[in-house]
Amino acid sequence: MALDFIREIVEDDLRSGRVAAVVTRFPPEPNGYLHIGHAKAICLDFGIALEYGGRCNLRFDDTNPVKEDIEYTRAIENDVRWLGFDWDDREYHASDYFEQLYRWGESLIERGLAFVDSCNADEIREMRGTLTEPGQESPHRNRSVEENLDLFRRMRAGEFPDGAHVLRAKIDMASPNINMRDPVLYRIRHGAHHRTGEAWSIYPMYDYAHPLSDAIEGITHSLCTLEYADHRPLYDWLVENCPVPARPRQYEFARLNLSYTVMSKRKLLRLVEEGHVRGWDDPRMPTIAGLRRRGMTPAAIRDFADRVGVAKRENMIDVALLEHCVRDDLNRTAPRVMGVLHPLRVVIENFAEGETEWFDTPNNPEDEGMGTRRVPFSREIYIERDDFMEEPPKKFFRLSPGREVRLRSAYFLTCTGVVKNDAGEIVELRATIDPTTRGGDAPDGRRPKATLHWVSAQHAIDCEVRLYDRLFKSENPEESGDFLADLNPESLQVITHAKLEPSVRDAAPMTKVQFERLGYFCVDPDSSGEAMVFNRTVTLKDTKKF
Ligand code: ATP
Ligand code: MG
Secondary structure (H helix, E strand, O other): OOOOHHHHHHHHHHHHOOOOOOEEEEOOOOOOOOEHHHHHHHHHHHHHHHHOOOEEEEEEOOOOOOOOOHHHHHHHHHHHHHOOOOOOOOEEEHHHHHHHHHHHHHHHHHOOOEEEEOOOHHHHHHOOOOOOOOOOOOOOOOOOHHHHHHHHHHHHOOOOOOOOOEEEEOOOOOOOOHHHOOOEEEEEOOOOEOOOEOOOOEEEOHHHHHHHHHHHHOOOEEEEEHHHHHHHHHHHHHHHHOOOOOOOEEEEEOOEEEOOOOOOHHHHHHHHHOOOOOOOOOOOOOEHHHHHHHOOOHHHHHHHHHHHOOOOOOEEEOHHHHHHHHHHHHHHHOOEEOEEOOEEEEEEOOOOOOOOEEEEEEOOOOOHHHOEEEEEEOOEEEEEHHHEOOOOOOOOOOEOOOOEEEEOOOOEEEEEEEEEOOOOOEEEEEEEEEHHHOOOOOOOOOOOOOEEOOEEOOOOEEEEEEEEOOOEOOOOOOOOOOHHHHEOOOOEEEEEEEEEOHHHOOOOOOOEEEEOOOEEEEEOOOOEOOEEEEEEEEEOOOOOOO
């Protein structure tokens, strides 16, 4: 396979000796849960380090005390590990570097490369200019070094209220790149930081902290999404103008966009806070925690990230590709069981009452190594309601009066009667089995057109099954402006009395199985003792070819 452009750069740099070893970092801001887009970045950052014998740091970009939280930090660590990556002891925080970053701020001031501006945020915005017009220099731009140092130190000491001053780089208000028009490097923020507490009254901007943190850690390839391309000149300016120990470089790749999905943390937070979903780990959420609870596997997500690849231009990936990757993985790894979502009772008139027969059934026909299990059969079984039609149309080959079908691993069964209630609804079927077809094959070689899954009524586990559909109705929920108006009201369907074969009793939360003919399911952590709850991860069939 051809190398993507980032791996090409990495290989060139290693070959030419520009870098001795590749060092990357994954830099989440702990202000929300990670999503599938982050998973792509994680697979790239950690993946490249692994492939080229380098290392990847986990660095929390905790430069905004107001929105960040220890809960998010823990969740992020957990998610990265779950995806299969490890940062050994290299867990860092931008806040670890606050003292160093502050000193480099003073050093920029001393060399006339930064100044304290006392304009407020609105004034700064107004003077910034536009894409077509240059900005205006701040009236405080030519403060003396002494005055700047004094103000900056007093900012740090907490003498001023939020917004009274900022530290700005002194670059070029006429630059065609707005990011170079004397960008703000530090702002005053009173309030506790989840790691540094009250120690600081000023906090570095992301654009300032990020390149310098990269330099401190000796990052060689700082990979980020395309929206940072315009920030690269500032990244380089800071690395050049601060006395840093190393020279990192930034490279940009296209962010992952997924159909029928919103990905911005702000929007995900709204879904959680306004109760449109049950939490960050709701199985309909594109968060890693949600995908995990839904039953997706790390291998499937890594495979997905690989197949999406690394592009230089934004595009939209079909969420069906993610589902395809999950099917692919679970098809190999998930044992089969029989479960009936919409049960219809069938009484087998020629099978003795009170008797149980056990059938050995393979756990995965594609992998003998997964062994077999025993499934009980008795006089009353459940089949799927829509596997029966009293008056079948031409193309319907499953059960109907007088017709014979195969019960998976058990017997051939013929429907001999239909029992209805007063409202005329079918409540039960009567049937007979052919005892010579035990195990699912007939001595005379005849083959029914359909094989149905079934569950012995007497042995069945009664459980709740949650079926998920896309959370949004349109391919691009952000397009209309109001993504909440695009929520799919049928994204969750709860079935309360599904019937499962007894082998799954006591399966631990997150256990994954295939319900034969229906899809892949996993045990939800809401399960307790006898009351089992299953999530449908995906149905069995792709809706598209990949
Ligand atoms: P925000 O919504 O606050 O802008 P963010 O999604 O940028 O947040 P960060 O925690 O800053 O969140 O992201 C960490 C890293 O993940 C960044 O390097 C960012 O480029 C990358 N990343 C974020 N979203 C995506 C995405 N959709 N596809 C690929 N990478 C992403
Ligand atoms: Mg960000």
